[in-house]
Structures are given as C-alpha cells and as structure tokens.
Amino acid sequence: xxxxxxxxxxxxxxxxxxxxxxxxxxxxxxxxxxxxxxxxxxxxxxxxxxxxxxxxxxxxxxxxxxxxxxxxxxxxxxxxxxxxxxxxxxxxxxxxxxxxxxxxxxxxxxxxxxxxxxxxxxxxxxxxxxxxxxxxxxxxxxxxxxxxxxxxxxxxxxxxxxxxxxxxxxxxxxxxxxxxxxxxxxxxxxxxxxxxxxxxxxxxxxxxxxxxxxxxxxxxxxxxxxxxxxxxxxxxxxxxxxxxxxxxxxxxxxxxxxxxxxxxxxxxxxxxxxxxxxxxxxxxxxxxxxxxxxxxxxxxxx
Numbered sequence: 001x002x003x004x005x006x007x008x009x010x011x012x013x014x015x016x017x018x019x020x021x022x023x024x025x026x027x028x029x030x031x032x033x034x035x036x037x038x039x040x041x042x043x044x045x046x047x048x049x050x051x052x053x054x055x056x057x058x059x060x061x062x063x064x065x066x067x068x069x070x071x072x073x074x075x076x077x078x079x080x081x082x083x084x085x086x087x088x089x090x091x092x093x094x095x096x097x098x099x100x101x102x103x104x105x106x107x108x109x110x111x112x113x114x115x116x117x118x119x120x121x122x123x124x125x126x127x128x129x130x131x132x133x134x135x136x137x138x139x140x141x142x143x144x145x146x147x148x149x150x151x152x153x154x155x156x157x158x159x160x161x162x163x164x165x166x167x168x169x170x171x172x173x174x175x176x177x178x179x180x181x182x183x184x185x186x187x188x189x190x191x192x193x194x195x196x197x198x199x200x201x202x203x204x205x206x207x208x209x210x211x212x213x214x215x216x217x218x219x220x221x222x223x224x225x226x227x228x229x230x231x232x233x234x235x236x237x238x239x240x241x242x243x244x245x246x247x248x249x250x251x252x253x254x255x256x257x258x259x260x261x262x263x264x265x266x267x268x269x270x271x272x273x274x275x276x277x278x279x280x281x282x283x284x285x286x287x288x289x290x291x292x293x294x295x296x297x298x299x300x301x302x
Contacts, residue, residue: 005166010035010067012060012082014047015233016128017099018073019137022052024170027139037063046134060085067091069162072098072110076239079106083113092117095159099125101186101236103150103179105243111152119159122150124182125172126190130231143171150179187247191240192255195248197229198237 009031011018018036025031036053037060038044044056057063064070064086072082079100086096096114100106106122114120127145129136147167151160164174177185200223204215215223241248265273 004030004032005162005169006031006068008033008035008067009069009071010037010063011053012037012063012070012072012086013074013078014038014043014052014134015073015132016136016141017125018071019047019050019052019134020139020141021071021073021099021166021170023137023139024142025166026052028169030166030169031069035063035067043134050134052134052137061089065089068094069166070094070096072096072100075233075235076100076102076105076109076243077235079109080113083110087113087115090115090118093119095119095121095162097121097123097163099123100243101190101240102243103148103182107150107152107179119156120152121155121159121163122152122179123163123167124148124150124186125167127172128232130228132233140171142167145172147172147174148182149174149176150182151176152179183244184247184250187244187251191244191248192251194229194232194237195241195252196255197226200226201230 009025011022011034014022014036022034022036025034033055034053035055035057036044036047037057038047039058044058047053047056055063060082067090070086070090072079074082079098083096090096092115096110096118097120098106098110100122101124103122103124107120110122111120125142125145125147127142129141147170149160149163160176167174204212204223207215262274262277264270
C-alpha cells in the first residue's frame, strides 16, 4: 500500500502538467485532499467532471490555506502575483513547488514572498505534449522522464525528499541541478528547438498561397514534427523565452554562427564539411535513443 505523502495538496493551475500530477496522486492515493485553483469556470468544470480534485476554487489564498503542498502549474509570468497571494496564508512546514521551464526566474519570483518556515523546492518535469488543459493530462506522462529539482541553498532536506517521492511515484527519474546550469542546458535542449519550430512554421504561413497549400499537403515527417512543437501553448512559451532570454540569446548566437558556416558550405559545394556535420549529429541521436528519451509520452498507457 502506497504511503500518503500529503494531507492537502493545492494545485494553482490545472493544465496538462498539473492535471497529470493530480491523476498520479489520485491513482496512488498520495494525498487525502486535492484542491484545484484555476482562473476560469470552464477549467474548474473539467476538473470536476474528470474527478481530479476534491475541492475547486478561483481564489489562490483559499486553495493554499492549510495545504501541505502547493504546486504552481501556471505560466512563468504569473509566479510573482501568485506567490504574493500565497505568502500570507501558508502554514509553517508546508512546501511550495512548481513545474516551470526556467528556474532562476522562478526562484526570483517566488522565494521572496514565502514566509520563514515554508520550504521552496522548484521543479521541472522534462515531459509534455503540444496539448493543454485538464483533458490533455494523463498519468503516464512522466514515466521514464527526467524531473529536475533546483532547490535553493539551505532548503530543508526532508522537503526535497518529499517532492522526490511524489515525482518518483509518477515514474520520473529525479535529479537535483543548479538553477543557472538548468537554464543553460534547457536553452539548447528545449527552448531553442521550440523557437526554431515556431520560426519555420511561421515562415511557411508567410509563403505564397499556392506554395503554402502544397507545404501543408505534402508535409514530410520533419515539417510535421515542427508543426507539432509549434502548436504548443503560446503564452507558456512567450514567458519561457522572456524569462530565459540570456541563455536563449547565447545559444541563438551560436546557432546563427553555425548556420552561416553551413550556408557557405552549401554555396561553395563543400560536401565534406556537410557530411562531417551530419555524421557528428547522428551520434547525438544515438545517445538520445540509448538514454530512452526518444519515445514520446503515450496517453494510451493509462
């Protein structure tokens, strides 16, 4: 029998990630009570229909009152105002965590508003799909995926262990990492690929109508993958690029230099240079496959 980890868990935001964690908590009986807080009636009605929470509210303070864990699952731009609303009602010993893709800005936005005795354990599940909302969630989303924790120095070890156990119950592989290092790594592994996908699909939308219709009709696997990525939540990704701008701009600068070099190789017909790059990049793909990170999340496993 799985041990209950928390008496009351409050979710601020119930999109893909929040609703998927809630499903895991329900499945494994990890909390006695789940409270869901969201901005719209539509979201809360979906939460009730899907039986993802015991209580629902639009009021952040009401959701967090007497909660043992508050999980923030909203766009990064909302973090500061949410933390300000949470701060006055959080009880001593409670834990605040999040699922945002940029950790330095998350810490800067949340930590100053938390009272003494409240533990902050920021987290980032490296998992997701292009879909959003409570109906998009599924309990196997995090299986065999990395969950990176970036607790500030001096964070209570027991609080970190509690969050580790929650994510391990979801099937995640958990690791602690420095927040600055996290943001640099994710800039190249996640943020820049999304920026490229948004750009390529945006370029396609600006083509002449006859070409654009053929692009859609004859989409090859590469372009289809770009359209899937580019269908991701626009508000979430707007916030990610603004919050992690320095790391993204650094990686974008490196990419621009590499693209200029490739442009010249193509122009002058330098096949050796192109083949050398393609051989090196193929090794990266092999590493991803060997690490088991090449298989997309499967909602059908539930």
